Structure formats: structure tokens, C-alpha cells
Amino acid sequence: MEITPSILTADFCRLGETLAEASASGINWFHMDVMDGNWVVNRTITFGPALIRSAREHLGTNAFIDCHLMITNAEETWDQYVDAGVDLVIAHIEAVDDFPTLITNLHDAGVQAGCVLNPSTPIEEVLPLLPDLDLVLVMSIIPGKGGQMFMPEIEGKVRAFRAAIDSQMSVGGRATKLMIDGGIKDHNASMVAEWGIDISVVGSGLINDRGTFSENLEAIRTALKT
Ligand code: DX5
Ligand code: ZN
Numbered sequence: 438m439e440i441t442p443s444i445l446t447a448d449f450c451r452l453g454e455t456l457a458e459a460s461a462s463g464i465n466w467f468h469m470d471v472m473d474g475n476w477v478v479n480r481t482i483t484f485g486p487a488l489i490r491s492a493r494e495h496l497g498t499n500a501f502i503d504c505h506l507m508i509t510n511a512e513e514t515w516d517q518y519v520d521a522g523v524d525l526v527i528a529h530i531e532a533v534d535d536f537p538t539l540i541t542n543l544h545d546a547g548v549q550a551g552c553v554l555n556p557s558t559p560i561e562e563v564l565p566l567l568p569d570l571d572l573v574l575v576m577s578i579i580p581g582k583g584g585q586m587f588m589p590e591i592e593g594k595v596r597a598f599r600a601a602i603d604s605q606m607s608v609g610g611r612a613t614k615l616m617i618d619g620g621i622k623d624h625n626a627s628m629v630a631e632w633g634i635d636i637s638v639v640g641s642g643l644i645n646d647r648g649t650f651s652e653n654l655e656a657i658r659t660a661l662k663t
Pocket of ligand 2: 443468505618
């Protein structure tokens with residue numbers, strides 16, 4: 438299972454150093470959490486395309502950058518994130534009226550298309566889109582901030598997506614990636630890997646005041662090997 442860091446708990450004045458340390462630790466996939474002060478329940482604002490553009494310039498062209506859009510108007514503003522240099526746009530099924538058109542627009546613009554669903558949203562809302570999606574993201578917390586408790590009740594949803602993706606791939610369909618986001622730490626990373634997750638977002642489990650980024654990543658990698 439691949440690990441991608443969320444930078445929400447980082448010191449933004451030292452973000453370049455954090456990104457460099459992550460790259461030096463072998464991280465190649467970076468997860469950017471965009472909140473617009475409106476869509477998430479706690480009305481948080483994080484950052485937008487300008488910071489993502491800086492991260493892209495800092496990381497270079499080889500890094501893979503996704504943006505997780507927790508915003509009201511992804512259908513109208515997705516191109517700002519593409520211009521900023523993301524490789525994959527992940528939009529919430531609950532926030533987009535016409536998801537098939539968004540997928541088409543993203544693919545036409547040359548980037549990957551992802552769909553994310555909240556813990557309470559049924560899998561059936563996303564399954565019809567699966568053949569065209571490059572990634573499905575299952576939220577294991579209510580979106581809005583890092584450092585929340587993992588919600589184990591999403592296990593069935595993860596396993597159902599894994600089965601649907603495996604069956605899609607077995608008939609030559611798209612190899613849609615399965616990602617999880619929220620509350621992943623060294624103590625539960627191997628559990629979600631066993632459920633069939635391909636990529637896990639880790640925020641406060643990597644960027645905290647208990648250890649360096651590399652030490653925290655090593656603890657997760659060690660846990661995944663055991
Ligand atoms: C929250 C974000 C997550 C969050 C993860 O809405 O989507 O990416 O930063 O942070 P942790 O790993 O601390 O739950
Ligand atoms: Zn996220």
C-alpha cells in the first residue's frame with residue numbers, strides 16, 4: 438500500500454522543507470486538501486491553487502499531485518487546479534451535480550478523475566461511475582480537519598469497492614485505484630491494506646510533534662511489513 442501525505446498539519450511557513458523531507462523519504466504522491474470555508478461542516482479554509490502551484494514548482498515534474506476538493510463549485514473551478522499542475526482531481530460526489538461531465542472535462546484536459554464519498558454516502562452513488570474513474574476515495578472521517586478518529590464502520594464499503602474494481606479489471610476494465618483518507622496511523626495501516634486499499638492518505642500520523650516525517654513514515658512502513 439502506498440502512503441501519500443496530507444499537509445494540513447504542516448507548518449506552512451516551512452512547507453518547502455516538509456515536502457523536501459517527504460521526497461527524500463521516497464514519497465512520490467502528494468495529497469492536497471482544498472477547503473473553501475463553505476462546504477465542510479466546520480467551514481474551514483485551507484488553501485487553493487496558488488499554494489499547489491508552488492508545491493508543483495518545488496517538487497518538480499516527477500511528483501504525482503492530487504487535489505481533494507472539499508468545495509461547493511468543483512464543476513466550475515476544476516480547471517484552476519489543473520492549471521496549478523495537479524495530476525488528479527478528486528471531487529466529492531455529494532458536491533457535484535453532473536459527475537459524468539466533470540470526468541469527461543478532466544480527461545479532456547489531460548488529468549485523472551477521482552471521486553470521493555463521505556462515510557454516510559452509499560456506494561451505489563459512485564458505482565455507476567467506476568468504469569470511468571481513475572480513483573475512488575473512501576473517507577474514513579467526516580471531512581474538515583486532520584487528527585480525527587478513524588471510523589471503522591467504512592470497512593464494508595471499502596471491501597465492496599475492492600470487489601467491484603477487481604471484477605471490473607478482470608474483464609479488461611480500468612484499473613481504478615482505491616484510496617482511504619482520515620485517521621490512518623501506524624496501528625491501523627496494515628488493517629486497511631488488508632481490506633484492499635491501494636493508497637492511504639496520512640496527515641497527522643506523519644506530520645506531528647512526536648517525531649520527524651521520516652521517523653513517522655518509517656513506523657508506518659514497518660507496521661505494513663509485519
Ligand atoms: C480531512 C482531509 C484529510 C486529513 C487527513 O478532511 O481530507 O486528508 O488531512 O488527516 P489525518 O490523517 O490526520 O486524519
Ligand atoms: Zn484529504
